[in-house]
Amino acid sequence: MTQGTLDWTVETREGLRLIAPIGRVDETTATEFAERLAEEIAKAASDGHKRLAIDLAEIEYMSSRGLRGLTLAQRQSADSGITIVLARPNQIMREILAISRYDKVFQVFDDIDGI
Amino acid sequence: MKVRFWGTRGSLPVAQKAAAIRDKIATALVAADGRRFADLDEARTFADDELEFAVGGTYGGATSCVEIEAGDEFILCDLGSGAREFGLDAMARCARGHARVYHLFMSHFHWDHIMGFPFFVPVFDPETKIVIHSGHADAELALRRQQEEISFPVAFDWLRAQISFVTLETGKPYAIGAVTVELIEQNHSHKSYGYRFTDAAGKSVVYSTDSEHKVDRMDQEAAFVAFFGDCDLVICDTMYSLADSASMKEDWGHSSNVVAIDLCHQAQAKRLALFHHEPTYSDADIQRMHQESIRYEELTREAAPLAVICAYDGLTVEV
Structure with a gap:
């Protein structure tokens, strides 16, 4: 990973697209x-x-801009009939989701198999 | 420069109920664990040093009113219900020789930001000069309308102080009293304005309340980062959680602790004061929000630390 960019992995399962920034x-x-989320929704x-599941295990941290990007993606995905869920938040992301209360507006799964 | 918080609650004044006070006392007694105190001072020291703020104190319930002490003339942001107590205190200071000149800076004219004006005692003193600065051209209309007979028994024209209104423009520095003042337009119903005050020593304070940083307009935030730049103390509207501000309470005109911290981080501001507390929050709720804000600041810090304080009625901050 270079500074200022994100690396991504993508996987598909039955009825599910799993992306891991x-x-x-x-x-x-x-x-x-936000742009990549829009592409992945499409x-x-x-x-x-x-x-569309977003694997948060390798996210070092996410500021409010990223969180609000999730909200914009949630709105866009709803128009396409797709539900965005969050998966495997690491300890830092778990805290950030709790502090922002984003764990109240997104379904959060502890592991991929549980989705 | 000093900043005194006379009212820190958002939207509506609140007061502690008997059960809340009883619970604070009960919690304090349990914490004391049978200890004996020689006198009230020793008991106060225990309350200050060993009890959580939400137990030994309260964030208060008066609505927005913040004093900036710089120079010989009064500077005040907003006329929420906290302006009543400020007015009484200011009159006492005037009796001791303080200049009877007030520069009031209005974020906007919604109810909770003007409700203290009819109870602001200096308006009855003919020796007092009050200049009401605002980005709004309809400032006088808003304050006069509040004192019409249907709403209040004392008409605006009965007030005795020398009251004048000045409309300020964004993008211009103004020398007012002992400070330089700049303002920024904010996203809020009928607009609101944030103010930046800089004293002769170069110390600066930003007052930015009732300012919604919208989820779909993040491109507008660069202007706020610039406005907050290197500021010594930024007072920010942190009424909602980020999730609430981006969902159920979107377009209600307020922001979150999380966005305020991000903006201050980018601006390399030195201190952030959480402000305009949600009226349904208990002291414990506000304290929890403060602790979470400190933790979020730690988690997302990339450069120098940002001190996150939580404003409460009666707090004085030396800048």
Whole structure:
């Protein structure tokens, strides 16, 4: 990973597109994060997936810009009939989701198999 | 420069109920664990040093009113219900020789930011000069309307002080009293304005309340980062959680602790004061929000630490 960018892995399962960003989501990467989410929602929709899971295990931290990017993605995905869920938050992301109360507006799974 | 918080609650004044006080006393007694105190001072020291603030104190319940002490003339931000107590204290200071000149800076004219004006005692003193500065051209209308007979028994024209209104523009520095003042337009119903005060020594305080940083307009935040830049103390509207501000309470005109910290981090501000507390929050709720804010600041810090304090009625901050 280079500074100011995120690395991504993508996996598909039955009815599910699983994406895993790696790095920090802050003011320097939030736009890239939001744009990539929009692309992934479009791909999930074209592939007929009903859920897009974002694996948070390798996120170093996410600022409010990234969190609000999740909200924008949630709105966009709802228009496509896709539900965004969050998976495997590491300890820092678990705290950030709790502090922001984003764990109240997104379904959060402890492991991928539980989705 | 000093900042005194006379009212820190958002939207509506609140007061402690008997059960809340009883619970604080009960918690304090349990914490004391049978200890004996020689006198009240020793008991006060115990309360200050060993009890959580939400137990030994309270964040208060008066609505927005913040004094900036710089120079010989009064500077005040907003006229929420905290202005009543400020007015009484200011009159006492005037009796001891303080200049009877007030510069009031209004974020906007919603109810909770003007409700203290009819009870602001200096308006009855003919020797007092009050200049009401605002970004709004309809400031006078808002304050006159509040004192019409249907709402209040004392008409605006009965007030005895020399009251004048000045409309300020964004993008211009103004020398007012002992400070330089700049303002920024904020996203709020009928607009609101944030103010930056800089004293002769270069110390600065930003007052930015009732300012919504919208989820779909993050491109507008660069202007706030610049406005907060290197500020010594930024007072920010942190009424809601980020989730609430981006969902159920979107377009209600307020922001979150999380966004305030991010903006201050980017601006490399030195201190953030959490402000405009949600009226449904108990002291314990506000204290929890403060602790969570400190933790979020630690988790997302990339450069120098940002001190996160939580404003309460009666707090004085030396800048």
